Amino acid sequence: MNIPVLKIRGRAFLIVATAVLGLMAISAAGLNTLYDNLLQDRRDKTQQLVTVAHRLIAHYEALARAGTVSTPDAQKAALAALDTLRYGSGDYFWVNDMAPTMVTHPNRTLIGKGLADFKDPSGKRLFMDFVAVVRADGAGFVPYMWPKPGQTEPVSKISYVKGFEPWGWVVGSGIYTLFTSESENPLAK
DSSP states (O other): OOOOOOOHHHHHHHHHHHHHHHHHHHHHHHHHHHHHHHHHHHHHHHHHHHHHHHHHHHHHHHHHHTTSSOHHHHHHHHHHHHHHOOBTTTBOOEEEESSOBEEEOSSGGGTTOBOTTOBOTTOOBHHHHHHHHHHHHSEEEEEEEEEOTTOOSEEEEEEEEEEEGGGTEEEEEEEEOSOSSGGGOGGGO
């Protein structure tokens, strides 16, 4: 059996090629991990921000429970405070009830509207899913497709919603995940 022997030049090329391929694989894995970590960080941030908004509502509910203000006045004050909160690049919070009907949203034309048939471009009934998550778990993430402001092509977005049981509200906020489809989004799983 004759095994070809590589000359020094061939051996050097093989060593360099193997090293380059190894570095490329390590770099790709590192970038993928970094990207996943950045997205998870944004998801965690959204959850924390919704938790703060939930606590704000709870503060006003506690005032009503203590008799300091009436429940309708506490609700009105909570919504007014929530309406002023913004983070990131104009990101916001909304509140819907369990019907679902919009209680507050920056798009004032939505307030008081029934949301049961409100769908994303893929046909997902967003607010029904928000309510379902709250009924099942009290809080959680809901992935869906939505166009970014000023664009028409929908991209993957994920919202965190948390129920406020005393008033039957769902408070939420969402982030774009930078994926072109829900199936690409590791945060949607």
